[in-house]
Amino acid sequence: MTQQITRLDNGLTVVSDRMDNLESAALGFWVKTGARDEHEGEHGIAHLLEHMAFKGTARRSARDIAEEIENVGGELNAGTSVESTSYYARVLKDDVPLALDILSDILLNSRFDPVELEREQHVILQEIGAAEDTPDDIVFDHFQETAFTDQIVGRPILGTRDSVRSFSPSDLRAYLDRQYGPDRIVVSAAGAVEHDAIVAQVSSLFEHRRSPILEPANVKRSAARYTGGEYRERRDLADAQLLIGFEGRPYYQRDFYSSQVLSMVLGGGMSSRLFQEIRERRGLCYSIYAFHWSFSDSGLFGIHAATGEEELQELGETIVEELVKASEEISDTEVVRARAQMRSSLMMGQESPAVRAGQMARQLMFNGAIISSEELFDRLAAIDAARLKDLAGRLFIDGAPTLAAIGKLERLASVDALAMPLKAGQTRPRSAAGMA
Structure with a gap:
């Protein structure tokens, strides 16, 4: 690898990794701000801002932006998460300067035209409606909201219909100015790229943009406080959507990578415990998997499955049984397999x-x-079996569960009833999690 990092005087960071024998490049601007950094009256503004970035600048119309990148066969896209926002492109190597110019333009010079804003608000309202009509999608929003009750970190990224309709161009500019300082921006590029050329172009484009001087209250992020709990929504569906989870580990903690491996052992493929026991041996659902999401100060460890009304009770109970077993026994063979999956x-x-x-x-x-x-x-x-077994005990036995479910739920036990086998093991000693 040929990774190079340069920090500009205004705080913006440029990182690149030249990959020989490639004729294309991927590059973009990653901003250390996301839905979690919205103020109380800004629910959904981070996502709306990402949409509006492609709707015209002082130099380019929305159509110009689309045509310029597609005229060279390139692609533009963007994404908003809980803690970051990204704007990125994929182009051939000769078109890297064009991609940088377009991406810089949409960050620095977006017009936020009121007509385009109204149009894009309508698009996001449709997106919200589509999510609500997709149970296997919206159940994850309810899962996170329940895990972090009454907190910004738990809110859906899309916002609500009322909040999305409420934003004006001045609201977007205020959020942009507050959150998009150069000290929070990383320009990252990989493939057929030249580091010095990217640094020179980015320096020229951003030379007059410096981090705004802000009051601490404007940038302080409230700490995540995992609550756990239960969300149930009864709908007449062929399959009930079920999520059972616990507080996960943040990026920096020693347990972060162990949590990733544990999720592979439990539900990371067809050979995983949950798939073999629940899908293959018992036939309780078509698919089941485990996942681990991390934030800067917390996280979520979850298991997702969908099944019919008749199988729902046994499905929930069997998942919990497997979590208890994971705190008692994990084989070296399982760990080797999970590590190999992650490595590959x-x-x-x-x-x-x-x-x-x-x-x-x-x-x-x-x-x-x-x-x-x-x-x-x-x-x-x-990471060995003993470490994963101990982690499973601290996550599942000592942790408070979160349950989110949508469908015909009459046969699904309450979260407290489901958790009873977990609580039975709370007297066993646990080691403390360390730092990375």
Whole structure:
């Protein structure tokens, strides 16, 4: 790898990784701000701002933006998450300067035209409606809202119909000025790229943009406070959507990588415990998987499955049984397999310039440094069965559960009833989680 990092005088960071033998590049602007940084009356504004970035600047109309990138066969896209927002492109190597110019233009010079804003608000209202009509999508929103009750970190990224309709161009500009200081921006590029050329162009484009002087209250992020709890919504569906979860681990904690491996052991593929026991042996659902999401100060560990009304009770009980078993016994064979799955996924991702650019940006934003593949593999190699078993006990036995379900739920026990086998093991000793 040929990773290079440059920090400009105004605080903006440029990172690149040249990948020989490629004729294309992936690049973008990652901003360390997301839905979690909205103020109380701004629900959905981070996502709306991301949409509006492509709707015209002082130099380009919305159509100009689309045509300029597609005239060279490139692609533009963007995304908003809980803690970050990204604007990125994929182009051939000769068109990297054009992509940088367009991406810089939409960040620095968006017009927020009222007509375009009204049109895009309508688009997002349709997006909200589509999510509500998709149970296997919206159940995740309810899961996060229940896990972090009455907190901004738990709110759906899209916002509500009323909040999205309420925003004006001045609201968007105020949020942009408050959150998009250069010290929160990472320009990341991978593939057929030249680091010095990117630094020179970004320096020229951003030379007059400096971090705004803000009062601490404007930028302070409230700490996440995991609550757990239960959300049930009865709908007449063929399959009931079920999510059972617990508080996960933040990026920086020692348990972060162990949590990823544990999710693989439990539900990371067809050989995983949950798939084999629930899907293959009992036939209780078509698919089931486990996941671990991390934030800067908390996280979520969850299991998702969908099943029919008749199977719902046994499904929930069997998931809990497998969680109890994980705190009591995990084999070396399972750990080796899960580590191999993660290692191969990481290595395959490194072959994609888009994946590599995103990884570098996120690691710089949330870890303050790039973690090499060798270091990642060493961390994985240090994870053994005893460590995972102990972690499972601290997550599932000692943790408070969250349940979210949509469908015909008459046969689904309450979260307290489902958790009874977990609570039975709370007297066992647990070790404290360490830092990375």
